[in-house]
Amino acid sequence: MNPRTAAVFETARHEGRAALIGYLPAGFPTVDASIELIQTMFAGGVDLVEVGLPYSDPLMDGPAIQQAVETALAAGVTTTDVMRVVSEVAPAENQAVVVMSYWNPIERYGQSRFANDLHAAGGSGVITPDLIPEESGEWIEATNAAGIDRTFLVAPSSTDARIDRVASACTGFVYAASTMGVTGARDQVSSAAPELVARVRPFTDAPIGVGLGVSSARQAADIAGYANAVIVGSAFVRRILDSPDIDSAKAAVRDFAAELAAGVRAGGSLR
Amino acid sequence: MTATEESTGHFGPYGGRFVPEALMAALDELEAAFDAATADPLFAHELSELERDYTGRPSPLTRARRFEEHCGGARVYLKREDLNHTGSHKINNVLGQALLTKRMGKSRIIAETGAGQHGVASATAAALMGLECVVYMGLEDTKRQALNVARMELLGATVVPVETGSQTLKDAINEAMRDWVTNVNHTHYLLGTVTGPSPFPRMVRHFHSVIGTESRKQILEVEGRLPDAVVACVGGGSNAMGLFSGFMDDPQVRLVGYEAGGEGVETGKHAARFAVGAPGVLHGARTYVMQDEWGQTVPSHSISAGLDYPGVGPEHAWLHDTGRATYEPVTDAQAMEAFSLMSRTEGIIPAIETAHALAGAMRLGRELGPDSVIVVNLSGRGDKDVVTAAQWFGMDIG
Numbered sequence: 262m263n264p265r266t267a268a269v270f271e272t273a274r275h276e277g278r279a280a281l282i283g284y285l286p287a288g289f290p291t292v293d294a295s296i297e298l299i300q301t302m303f304a305g306g307v308d309l310v311e312v313g314l315p316y317s318d319p320l321m322d323g324p325a326i327q328q329a330v331e332t333a334l335a336a337g338v339t340t341t342d343v344m345r346v347v348s349e350v351a352p353a354e355n356q357a358v359v360v361m362s363y364w365n366p367i368e369r370y371g372q373s374r375f376a377n378d379l380h381a382a383g384g385s386g387v388i389t390p391d392l393i394p395e396e397s398g399e400w401i402e403a404t405n406a407a408g409i410d411r412t413f414l415v416a417p418s419s420t421d422a423r424i425d426r427v428a429s430a431c432t433g434f435v436y437a438a439s440t441m442g443v444t445g446a447r448d449q450v451s452s453a454a455p456e457l458v459a460r461v462r463p464f465t466d467a468p469i470g471v472g473l474g475v476s477s478a479r480q481a482a483d484i485a486g487y488a489n490a491v492i493v494g495s496a497f498v499r500r501i502l503d504s505p506d507i508d509s510a511k512a513a514v515r516d517f518a519a520e521l522a523a524g525v526r527a528g529g530s531l532r
Numbered sequence: 533m534t535a536t537e538e539s540t541g542h543f544g545p546y547g548g549r550f551v552p553e554a555l556m557a558a559l560d561e562l563e564a565a566f567d568a569a570t571a572d573p574l575f576a577h578e579l580s581e582l583e584r585d586y587t588g589r590p591s592p593l594t595r596a597r598r599f600e601e602h603c604g605g606a607r608v609y610l611k612r613e614d615l616n617h618t619g620s621h622k623i624n625n626v627l628g629q630a631l632l633t634k635r636m637g638k639s640r641i642i643a644e645t646g647a648g649q650h651g652v653a654s655a656t657a658a659a660l661m662g663l664e665c666v667v668y669m670g671l672e673d674t675k676r677q678a679l680n681v682a683r684m685e686l687l688g689a690t691v692v693p694v695e696t697g698s699q700t701l702k703d704a705i706n707e708a709m710r711d712w713v714t715n716v717n718h719t720h721y722l723l724g725t726v727t728g729p730s731p732f733p734r735m736v737r738h739f740h741s742v743i744g745t746e747s748r749k750q751i752l753e754v755e756g757r758l759p760d761a762v763v764a765c766v767g768g769g770s771n772a773m774g775l776f777s778g779f780m781d782d783p784q785v786r787l788v789g790y791e792a793g794g795e796g797v798e799t800g801k802h803a804a805r806f807a808v809g810a811p812g813v814l815h816g817a818r819t820y821v822m823q824d825e826w827g828q829t830v831p832s833h834s835i836s837a838g839l840d841y842p843g844v845g846p847e848h849a850w851l852h853d854t855g856r857a858t859y860e861p862v863t864d865a866q867a868m869e870a871f872s873l874m875s876r877t878e879g880i881i882p883a884i885e886t887a888h889a890l891a892g893a894m895r896l897g898r899e900l901g902p903d904s905v906i907v908v909n910l911s912g913r914g915d916k917d918v919v920t921a922a923q924w925f926g927m928d929i930g
């Protein structure tokens with residue numbers, strides 16, 4: 262595991278809690294504002310930020326994230342901007358930044374080049390929601406060589422054989438999709454999540470994060486009771502979309518991060 | 533010879549599965565159901581009865597004697613998929629997948645549609661088999677194909693206009709994928725062409741292979757020899773794959789696909805994936821994709837909604853690279869000229885998608901010369917395109 266990612270989970274474990282992971286697309290609402298908003302997330306208590314690489318065909322995303330990435334793309338954000346965001350957020354010692362990207366932009370940029378540039382920018386890993394280990398031969402070599410983590414997803418529909426395959430291919434944390442569906446805040450995180458995490462455990466020692474639909478401190482506390490990380494995306498994006506200006510967006514993001522940070526501390530932790 | 537690693541869902545470096553993990557179980561289930569069905573004589577029997585009694589197969593092969601005069605003296609035969617029930621080749625695939633849906637015990641189908649032909653065919657099969665049907669269609673396309681929207685609704689389907697992105701076929705596919713990943717338990721995604729993650733490309737080709745099988749038999753009967761070329765328009769590439777599959781192992785038969793050249797490849801407003809695209813990943817498969825230097829999909833353009841798509845079936849990508857098939861752009865203007873000619877010389881109003889293949893045949897006939905034999909896939913009829921054509925030709929239809 263990349264040392265920065267390792268430090269995040271080590272700190273959380275030491276404090277007897279789950280880690281808090283937040284997602285925000287680079288370039289939303291602008292490149293500079295996204296840097297400030299990510300720094301605000303860290304200041305509010307987020308341990309690891311997933312910087313989203315805006316993509317024209319986000320087929321795993323619901324309306325909030327679709328709208329955010331459309332804004333970013335319309336303003337012309339590129340992969341180079343994403344690298345700049347990663348390098349400028351400059352997280353503290355026990356914090357880390359990873360990139361969340363659909364596959365085609367990475368393939369187009371060049372797999373090794375992407376992994377190396379991300380490492381140089383201070384990023385610690387990449388989450389690829391539409392890439393399965395079977396299609397990842399070159400990516401596994403590129404990320405190993407660059408020393409950045411790979412995170413693939415498991416889903417409630419995954420068979421044990423697939424969970425084994427996916428979990429073994431991850432070098433950072435394992436991303437457990439809580440529900441069958443796309444990103445977007447939900448009132449309830451499905452009961453499938455605890456069961457899925459329990460099914461993944463036997464196959465890996467890596468930390469397991471739960472995401473998709475998490476939108477409140479209460480849900481964060483629940484998930485912190487059985488997972489190593491709580492992942493929140495659309496609910497952050499929604500708060501920014503609903504804010505009239507950047508200052509109120511920052512205030513909303515800071516407050517929400519703090520609520521969630523209290524949530525992950527209220528829940529029990531497994532390890 | 534075409535599919536180097538078909539068992540893993542690849543065609544050379546193309547194809548594969550680039551999908552959220554949540555869909556992997558459904559793709560495995562579909563693949564198993566498809567392989568079991570194709571090994572089951574009962575399934576083949578059920579499907580061929582439907583093709584005969586419901587679709588009206590075999591479709592005729594019609595010699596286009598007056599149209600030929602514009603094709604450099606070549607003998608041109610039309611494979612009449614326009615005469616199928618619902619008016620295009622799309623029904624072949626839809627009936628096969630709808631039967632599979634029932635075998636898998638699912639009660640709901642979803643589909644994407646561009647021209648509306650696949651949506652109409654899906655709504656038709658859903659009505660026939662008692663399945664719930666939801667069709668995703670770009671808002672832009674619901675406007676240019678209003679007649680087909682009404683047909684789908686009359687058949688009992690729900691049409692959902694998609695307002696994201698470029699509001700065309702590619703965005704309708706995104707929305708269908710989102711629905712599928714959410715409702716995959718009881719829903720089958722009835723994908724309408726030879727694109728998408730494995731097993732869709734080989735499965736959809738299989739259900740359309742009846743076009744190639746019939747054509748080969750029919751042309752041998754009338755001409756006593758194989759054609760010099762078989763040609764088709766290529767949106768996702770299903771009608772082309774169906775025709776090509778019958779001649780794949782006949783190396784003397786040229787396979788030619790015509791993609792939408794729009795307002796001209798040099799204008800950037802087209803869907804000529806092989807002219808300007810580069811290998812990449814779109815909608816679950818590696819293939820040729822119209823994309824910018826950052827891997828963002830570039831919107832396509834064509835007068836024909838059914839060819840207006842920035843990706844193409846992965847097997848076509850492989851046939852292109854190996855040289856077994858060739859692909860050329862046909863502009864809106866060339867297609868509309870062929871549309872008019874076919875209507876006036878043969879009494880057949882073709883779909884505008886199909887008109888691209890007809891323009892291609894005119895070009896190819898002049899190249900191959902007198903006494904050459906060309907089979908064109910007449911993939912669909914043009915009723916749905918009457919308004920677009922009237923606008924193009926400056927007619928006043930009130």
Ligand SMILES: Cc1ncc(COP(=O)(O)O)c(C=O)c1O
Nearest residue numbers: 649767768769770771838911912
């Ligand atoms: C009549 C007709 N031909 C061709 C196409 C293009 O699809 P494909 O390339 O999959 O055959 C369509 C698509 O809507 C169509 O309606």
